[in-house]
Amino acid sequence: MANGADRLDLDGRPIKPMTICMIGAGGFIGSHLCEKLMNETPHKVLALDVYNDKIKHLLEPDTSRWAERIQFHRINIKHDSRLEGLVKMADLTINLAAICTPADYNTRPLDTIYSNFIDALPVVKYCSENNKRLIHFSTCEVYGKTIGSFLPKDHPLRQDPDFYVLKEDTSPCIFGSIEKQRWSYACAKQLIERLVYAEGAENGLEFTIVRPFNWIGPRMDFIPGIDGPSEGVPRVLACFSNNLLRREPLKLVDGGESQRTFIYIKDAIEAVLLMIENPERANGHIFNVGNPNNEVTVRQLAEMMTEVYSKVSGETAIESPTIDVSSKEFYGEGYDDSDKRIPDMTIINRQLGWNPKTSLWDLLESTLTYQHRTYAEAVKKATSKPVAS
Numbered sequence: 001m002a003n004g005a006d007r008l009d010l011d012g013r014p015i016k017p018m019t020i021c022m023i024g025a026g027g028f029i030g031s032h033l034c035e036k037l038m039n040e041t042p043h044k045v046l047a048l049d050v051y052n053d054k055i056k057h058l059l060e061p062d063t064s065r066w067a068e069r070i071q072f073h074r075i076n077i078k079h080d081s082r083l084e085g086l087v088k089m090a091d092l093t094i095n096l097a098a099i100c101t102p103a104d105y106n107t108r109p110l111d112t113i114y115s116n117f118i119d120a121l122p123v124v125k126y127c128s129e130n131n132k133r134l135i136h137f138s139t140c141e142v143y144g145k146t147i148g149s150f151l152p153k154d155h156p157l158r159q160d161p162d163f164y165v166l167k168e169d170t171s172p173c174i175f176g177s178i179e180k181q182r183w184s185y186a187c188a189k190q191l192i193e194r195l196v197y198a199e200g201a202e203n204g205l206e207f208t209i210v211r212p213f214n215w216i217g218p219r220m221d222f223i224p225g226i227d228g229p230s231e232g233v234p235r236v237l238a239c240f241s242n243n244l245l246r247r248e249p250l251k252l253v254d255g256g257e258s259q260r261t262f263i264y265i266k267d268a269i270e271a272v273l274l275m276i277e278n279p280e281r282a283n284g285h286i287f288n289v290g291n292p293n294n295e296v297t298v299r300q301l302a303e304m305m306t307e308v309y310s311k312v313s314g315e316t317a318i319e320s321p322t323i324d325v326s327s328k329e330f331y332g333e334g335y336d337d338s339d340k341r342i343p344d345m346t347i348i349n350r351q352l353g354w355n356p357k358t359s360l361w362d363l364l365e366s367t368l369t370y371q372h373r374t375y376a377e378a379v380k381k382a383t384s385k386p387v388a389s
């Protein structure tokens, strides 16, 4: 893209090119956001991460048209004095860096809390002290469990949206007890949200907080034993993709009864771009970003992924496509779960006029086509290797 001279914000004003310091730019969301910014805007990106595999295609100096507009800095924000300088160089900082896979929350609670709270502190401080705008990535997990989940199973109020729809400005944050270490992540994210909000209230920090609701798509996490550790446990999309690629049953934790709403990464990135380019409408707000129309139980997700994968790979499904496992067996001690996650869309609709578009079937079709194309050969090779005696 272009010099962007003809691009207007939602209020009809020309959008000025800006420099964005993106921390965690090498991850799943960061890679899609960098791609969008390079393809469709004139903005510059200072891309900070410890890894860059997922944005390599944007960094090749010979092949990319945007080599001048994206600069990678290999930085661990835990201990790197260059961070403040990079925040100062930018107009806007977006912080995506975090440990954010549930398998880590109960097994590495200290790393989880440090990553999601302590390591984010200097970023907030540098933005506040230098009068720089901040978009901070939180999570829908800050809502924890729904109010309705505490009612008896057959209670009629469980069907009342007031008892389950999650609203930024009114829903409480309901976590389990301290020994349920699953909540270490949600609690650290909640505290950093409160800190960002307080910096806004007391010191005038211009901020936006994003609460993603299960964004999924290509490049999410890793396939164990192929581009990540064999024993690693990624998020559900990658776990189920791995099972499908290896022709193993998909593992349903505690019966797969939990409910989630899944949104296509490309829809969600549209919302983030609107926040970036409409500061007056986005500053001071917390936004749910999800697709309330794409709700399924984890069991239904497994069934749909099995069907879609058969279609895109041309392979028939195995005889028993799913298997039940206990959460203790799968995640270990201290796991707990959110029962249901439906985002209320009132605030994002009112401020940014944004709506998600892609159905669950369609987003799974494009994502599983990508997974098959990217990994099927490598998995075949890995599984056909003779075992050393």
Ligand SMILES: NC(=O)c1ccc[n+]([C@@H]2O[C@H](COP(=O)([O-])OP(=O)(O)OC[C@H]3O[C@@H](n4cnc5c(N)ncnc54)[C@H](O)[C@@H]3O)[C@@H](O)[C@H]2O)c1
Binding pocket: 023, 024, 025, 026, 027, 028, 029, 030, 048, 049, 050, 051, 075, 076, 077, 078, 095, 096, 097, 098, 099, 100, 115, 119, 137, 138, 139, 140, 211, 212, 213, 214, 215, 216, 221
């Ligand atoms: N994907 C989702 O649906 C989802 C949902 C809720 C919240 N979020 C939040 O969005 C953010 C991004 O999520 P994602 O799915 O892209 O995760 P991801 O793990 O793919 O990306 C995070 C990136 O941050 C980097 N990072 C972590 N610690 C770092 C450090 N100390 N220094 C430098 N880089 C560091 C990692 O290397 C990784 O590339 C996270 O804050 C996460 O909590 C994501």
Ligand SMILES: O=C(O)[C@H]1O[C@H](OP(=O)(O)OP(=O)(O)OC[C@H]2O[C@@H](n3ccc(=O)[nH]c3=O)[C@H](O)[C@@H]2O)[C@H](O)[C@@H](O)[C@@H]1O
Binding pocket: 100, 101, 102, 138, 139, 140, 141, 212, 213, 214, 215, 234, 235, 236, 237, 239, 240, 250, 251, 252, 253, 254, 256, 258, 260, 298, 337, 338
């Ligand atoms: O994506 C989000 O919005 C947030 O939710 C995720 O949490 P969760 O949805 O629980 O994580 P997944 O790993 O995607 O699991 C979804 C559900 O599938 C289940 N699951 C997972 C993997 C598996 O193989 N089988 C299985 O049944 C889990 O127990 C859980 O109920 C992560 O915490 C974060 O990335 C993020 O903050």
